[in-house]
Amino acid sequence: MRILGVLSSIATAVAAMLLAVPTASADTGACVSYLEDIGQDTSARVQICANTETIGDTISEEAALALCVPLMTATLLPQPFADRACQLAVEP
Numbered sequence: 001m002r003i004l005g006v007l008s009s010i011a012t013a014v015a016a017m018l019l020a021v022p023t024a025s026a027d028t029g030a031c032v033s034y035l036e037d038i039g040q041d042t043s044a045r046v047q048i049c050a051n052t053e054t055i056g057d058t059i060s061e062e063a064a065l066a067l068c069v070p071l072m073t074a075t076l077l078p079q080p081f082a083d084r085a086c087q088l089a090v091e092p
Helices: 002-017 028-037 043-058 061-074 079-090
Strands: none
Touching: 028 043, 028 079, 043 061, 043 079, 061 079
């Protein structure tokens, strides 16, 4: 779990350092709602949803997904659920 903390800290730092104006708006709420609906919402996963939205809005969807999916699966969320949650976090 230490690796998850490090990866989450890196993602948080990247998101916090970005000063670009978002060009689109993703949806943390959709990601979190999905996790709640499947009974898989945890504070770490909710934070990953928020960081994914920020990265998707400021860098790119591809970069956000490249970070989100491994972070979600590191929390032991099964791959298909991680894929869907992450996709929801970056959808406009």
